[in-house]
Amino acid sequence: MESLQLFDIPTRLRQNLSISVVILALAVFLIGAVQKTLRKRKTSGPLFLNKKSVSPENDDPFNLKQIIPYDGIPLSHPPDWPRYWKSGKYQLTMALRKLDMNNWMTFDNQWLTEHNKKREYCRLPNKRDIVDYLDGDDDIAVLELLDLVVNYVTLRYPDMFSLEADYIRIKPTDEIYRAKAPLDQPPMELIGLLVMDDMYILKQGTRNLYYLRGAFLACPTAWKLSDRIGWPIYQIHGAVPLWKERLQKSMEKYFVNLKVSQPIQRNNLFVQPCGGLFHWDDFATYPVVHQPEGVFLRTELQSLRRLPKSGAVVFSVRTYVTPLMDLAKEPEALERLWAHVRSFPEDVAKHKVRHLWGDTFEKFCKEILGREDPEIDPETGDGVGLKKVCPAGFA
Numbered sequence: 001m002e003s004l005q006l007f008d009i010p011t012r013l014r015q016n017l018s019i020s021v022v023i024l025a026l027a028v029f030l031i032g033a034v035q036k037t038l039r040k041r042k043t044s045g046p047l048f049l050n051k052k053s054v055s056p057e058n059d060d061p062f063n064l065k066q067i068i069p070y071d072g073i074p075l076s077h078p079p080d081w082p083r084y085w086k087s088g089k090y091q092l093t094m095a096l097r098k099l100d101m102n103n104w105m106t107f108d109n110q111w112l113t114e115h116n117k118k119r120e121y122c123r124l125p126n127k128r129d130i131v132d133y134l135d136g137d138d139d140i141a142v143l144e145l146l147d148l149v150v151n152y153v154t155l156r157y158p159d160m161f162s163l164e165a166d167y168i169r170i171k172p173t174d175e176i177y178r179a180k181a182p183l184d185q186p187p188m189e190l191i192g193l194l195v196m197d198d199m200y201i202l203k204q205g206t207r208n209l210y211y212l213r214g215a216f217l218a219c220p221t222a223w224k225l226s227d228r229i230g231w232p233i234y235q236i237h238g239a240v241p242l243w244k245e246r247l248q249k250s251m252e253k254y255f256v257n258l259k260v261s262q263p264i265q266r267n268n269l270f271v272q273p274c275g276g277l278f279h280w281d282d283f284a285t286y287p288v289v290h291q292p293e294g295v296f297l298r299t300e301l302q303s304l305r306r307l308p309k310s311g312a313v314v315f316s317v318r319t320y321v322t323p324l325m326d327l328a329k330e331p332e333a334l335e336r337l338w339a340h341v342r343s344f345p346e347d348v349a350k351h352k353v354r355h356l357w358g359d360t361f362e363k364f365c366k367e368i369l370g371r372e373d374p375e376i377d378p379e380t381g382d383g384v385g386l387k388k389v390c391p392a393g394f395a
Contacts, residue, residue, distance in 0.1 A: 061260055061308040062148055066101045067155045073172060074107040074157060081320035082299050083330075084267040087339035087376045087383070090348060092242045094251060099263040099303050105152060105195045106318065107160070112172070114196055114277070118218050122189050129224040129280075133188040133201070133214030138181070141201055141310035142214060146187045148307070148314075149194050150179045161194070168194070192216025200315040202233070202255070210255045210313060212236060219277040219319040221270065221298070241347040255304075255313055263305035270298040271341070273356040277321055289357045292364040295324040297337075324361065328368050335383020338365040339374040 084095075121130045133142050150168050153161045162169045166180040177193070178184045191199050200215040209232040217225045228236055233252060237243045258264075272279075273286045275296050289295055301318040327334040341361060344354060366372060375384040 062152075062305075063101050063261075064151060064155055067152070068102055069155065070157050070159070073160050075109055075111050075160075075172060077108055079108045079110055079320050079322075080106070081297075081322055082267050082301050083333045084299075085269050085337050085340045087336050087374070087381060088343065090340075090343040090345055092246050092348075094247065094254065094266060096254075096264045096266050099265045099305070101263075102156065103265075104263070104303060104316070105149075105156070105197060107157065107196060111196055114218070115173070115193065117278070118193055118216070121218060122185070122193070129226045130218065130220075131186070131189050131192060131216040132225055132229055133186065134230060135203075135213055137183065137186050139310075141203065141307060141312035142187045142191075143181070144307045144309050144312070145199070145201060145314055146179070146191050149191050149199075153194055170194075188214050188216055192218065195316075197316040197318045200317075202313045202315060204256070204311070205232070208256050209233065209252065213312070219317070221279055222282040224280055239351070241345070241351050258304060258306045258313060260306045260308045263303060265301065265303045268300040268302060269340075270300075270352060271324075271354070271357055271361070272296040272298050272321065273353060275321060275323070277319055283353045283356070286353070286356060288355075289360050292324050292360055295357045295361055295364075297322045297324060297327075324364065331369060332383040334365060335369055335374045336376065336381070338362075338369070339376055339383070342374065 121127055124130070133139070135141070150163070154163050154168065160171055162171060163179070164176070166178055167176050168179040169176045175193075177190055179190070183190065188199075188201075198215065198217050198219050200217075201213050202210040203213050205211045211232050212229055214229065215225055233255065234244070234248050237248070273283060273289045273294065297320075299320045299322065301320075303314075303316045305314050306312070307314060327337065338361075341354065341358070344352065349355070349358070365374070369383075377384055
């Protein structure tokens, strides 16, 4: 009897230990599942598809047949940055225009520098401040966007990208990435590495509002992705003067009604008191700029399009940062910008930190254009340009 008791003690211990291990493993699994669920629900309600705006399936929902293959590798020319600012009374509008599929994603001689920066960002321990997606790497929307981007760049730029079985190759750097499941990295990362744009995915949720579900944010202006991911559009734009009064309702309605067949583009402009694309710090914390060499134009070419299968909306932003000094060679555009900057209401001027660069900008415009105030051609809406000097010396 004694020997039986001595034999049973370790057996019971082993049984109890096994039960404890199972319970511990189950607890770890449940905690992880709860955390994942909470992270996915970083909105005020459940997400759902916008069935009304999803077009019936067809053989070319993205109009890829319209794409004209680019001849050569598009990395030798300088950035063709937009100059869409207008003179006249300041107006905050969506200013939408139809997207030309051949200009959805573009490349230039800044690509390699920006691409290598993106690769660095993907290796950072805090990379979720830059690239993240809340709904999982197997979510239909992010995989649908990846498929679109892969097809687009290989069709539009065949000398720069090639499809090789389940892989995509970036020829100038000889990088190769798996483009079909199972992927070697999160799809949101790969999407960002294949283009020069910042890419965002938004989904419709409660009260027909659209929520930011993920992005590759390589060109931030005073915010981190981890701070705003999961937010609705109105909350993201909350600090923009006049946005609530003039744009919120129309923009929210536009997102609901956006059709797969009607992607659009628009532009945005900001004047920076410094150079560079990447800024987590608020520009308001920067010092006053005293020389025109320290003033830079930040222009954005933005697009919106809906994905047909998931119903998600894709927002892309190509950002250009250009020295103000470059506009000395474009007097008409400079004069139009001068008039535009002067039209800022007080709250807009504060938001755009005009107090940091405005005086230097004014002095530069007066010196280049040879006048005290901008002159705008009423017929063209453009600047008159350089002041004409009479060869005889008369005014």
